[in-house]
Structures are given as structure tokens and as C-alpha cells.
Amino acid sequence: MKVLNFGSLNLDYVYDVDHFVREGETISSADMNVFCGGKGLNQSVALAKAGVKVYHAGAVGSADGAMLLEALSNVGADISYIKRYDMSSGHAIIQKNRAGNNCILLYGGANQNIGIDFIKEVLKDFDKGDILLLQNEVSNLSFIIDEGYKRGMSIVLNPSPINEKIFECDLEKVEYLILNEIEAADILGASDTGEDELIEKLTKIPGNEDSVDFGREGLCICGQDSEDKTGNIQD
């Protein structure tokens, strides 16, 4: 059994600012630091650190992607399914003020350049019984799910961030959904719903009868006929 995480790789640019820049204004940041992030990368790093051999598939920019590849290979994740494109890596522009508050501007970059041919090329090396881990920060997510399902892979989806792209996916093909309360409510179209009600609604989904719970940090793993599992997620 192999684990493939087809997910985002982001550079987080953190700028120290006096205040968040406003319309018409030009301000300077005295300090900027770069970190590796993205829900995809974070989950691969977590898996690798937990001792799982993980294959990360995704895309980075050829000029700025070296740091992302290094972060993964440093923890032992396989990076041979990561493409380099002549564009920016996905990134986040994070302004951090003196009080420690922040605001975030995301740009998908190479993460949003993942095409159908590349997806097929990667998935042909994986098969029935292999795990396909996904989040919602790369392009053609719906196609990845369809292809993985066709190959008999066991699909695990953290549908975050939840947006219209998630509702284009055939979630029936997903074996495990990794959610927190807010995402569970969004998926169910049940905003302002309490935890108990969410669990009730989630357990009504076929295959989920015995498997819904919220972990300490709100994590919920909803498996089809799976054991009940709770835990925390990193991003």
C-alpha cells in the first residue's frame, strides 16, 4: 500500500508591518520571512514525520520552488511527482502587525496549474489499495477524485478551504472526509448548526453510521464503514 498526497505547496511570505496597508497607501515592511506551507505540504510533512512513506504530487515554480522541494525531501517525502513550471509557486502574502494579528492574500500559482495529463501521468503509478490524500488547494480536484476512484484507490479528502469547487466533486467516491465543525456545517449546508446536530446529520450519510465524532480540536473523520477515528490536523 502506497500513500499519495496530491496537494498544494505554498510559500508563506510574512511581512512585519506597523499596520495593514489601506487603499491608496504605500507602506514599507522592515522585515520579511519565508516559510513553507500549504495544506498539501503540511500534511505530507506530518505523515513523513509520523513514519509514513508518502509520495507528494503537485507543482511548484521553477525559480522559487527549491525551498518547498527541500522541505519535503528533508523529512523523507518522495518528491519525484512534483512538476516545476515557469511561473510562481503558490504563495501567501501575510501581513503581520505589531500586535501579532495578521491578514492573508493567497495566490494559487503553480498549484492551480495542475492539468489532466499530469494527473493521469501520476496516477498510473498507483493502484487499488493505495491511499490518495487530497485537499482543496489544487486545480482539477474533481478529476483527481474521479481518476483515483477509477483506479480503486482509497480516497481521503480534507475539503478545505470549502468553496464551490468542492461541490463539483463526487463526494460519494471519497472514503474518508477530514473535517472540522465549520467545514462539516458547510458541506451539509447547515450553518449555525450545533455539534450534536452535525453528528446526527453526518451519521445519516450511508456508510457513516458508526464513524462520526469531533476530536479535541474539532477534527472529524467520516469514513465509509470505517472505525471511529478522531485527531488533530495541522492546517
Place this chain on the structure above:
Amino acid sequence: MKVLNFGSLNLDYVYDVDHFVREGETISSADMNVFCGGKGLNQSVALAKAGVKVYHAGAVGSADGAMLLEALSNVGADISYIKRYDMSSGHAIIQKNRAGNNCILLYGGANQNIGIDFIKEVLKDFDKGDILLLQNEVSNLSFIIDEGYKRGMSIVLNPSPINEKIFECDLEKVEYLILNEIEAADILGASDTGEDELIEKLTKIPGNEDSVDFGREGLCICGQDSEDKTGNIQD
């Protein structure tokens, strides 16, 4: 006579946004475009396009600086005095909303990594009668002025953006100041001053008697014993 522009090289990252990101918020930009900028680069490009052989000295990041070097060499500017450092090029994060308004976050990067040894190394190739063009977007500006003056170079300073660094410089060593009304008022410590009053104040500076005027776009060239000159500047 050689013309040396020791100045900034900036990448302008322009992000299309619905609205400017606010405290605590995470938003996505659907489109990002990169342009070459920086007051230094813009002035070298303008000079080169006007047929002047210009040597640009400055610094860029080794991973992201290629586009800046190309922009200069494409117009025939000499780039042999530009250093590559293992850091980010100077850059601007520009959010542009649907109404076409913007806000700008600047980060000095390599522009602020220009040190004394590098300055000496560059200036040793220039001499009396050569022109040294400067703006206020690189580190150690005051030292560049002192060194250029020592070598007998003719110093032209566009003191923009005006901040405390300008007042650390010995402006007596500057032969030409390139200013607009706002910068003239800032330099004179005369905010809310009208154009006529500014001209009156500027003409009282020794050597400036005959040389102060505001061009169509507010440009003012104040030379020591020079001819009266007006025009427009790009940045």
C-alpha cells in the same frame, strides 16, 4: 563622461483583488502579474531609451532577479555593476481592486543590502566629470554621495521617497536635486506651502538662483549654477 545610476531594482507584483485584505481576513487573488520597477531601474530605462549609455549599479536576488537584469540589458543599459545576493530582490506587493485603486507594500530586499565595500568597488571605475544618479531606495545612500563627491563625480539626486535617510545625507555635495512640489516642501520642511513660495525658498539656496521651476507634472531640477531645466519623471 560616463553616467552611473546607483539605484533600486524592484519587482512589482500586482494582485487583482475584490477588495483590499483586512485584519483577520484571508482572501484569494485570481490573477497576479509581475512588472519591473523601482525608481532606479525606471530612470536607467528612461536614460537608455533616450540614447544615453548608462551603467546601472545595484543588487538583485539570485533566484528572482533575472527579469530585472533582462529589462535593463534589453534597452542597452550596462548591468555589470549589479550584484546578485542570496535573498529576495526588492519588491512591491500591489493589491489592485476592481475599481482600479491600489495599495502598496514595499520590501527593500537586495536594494537594502548594498554595503560600503561594494560601493567602493563600483565607484573606483568612475571619475571626475562622470555623472552619479541617485534615488532614495538603496542602503548607504549617504556613503554613496560622499564617495562620489570625493571622486569628483557630478551628483544628481532624486530624493524620493523622502524619509529620515535623506536628512542623513550631505545635500551640499549634490549638484542637481530632482524634485516635485511635495518633495520640495518636504526637503525644505515647508509642508502646505504653495508652488510660488517653494520656488522662492529654493532659489534662496546658494547656487540655485536661476534654476528653479516646476514642470508640467511638478518636476523641478535645482542645479548649482546650472541652466533652468524642467521635465517629467517616470516614477
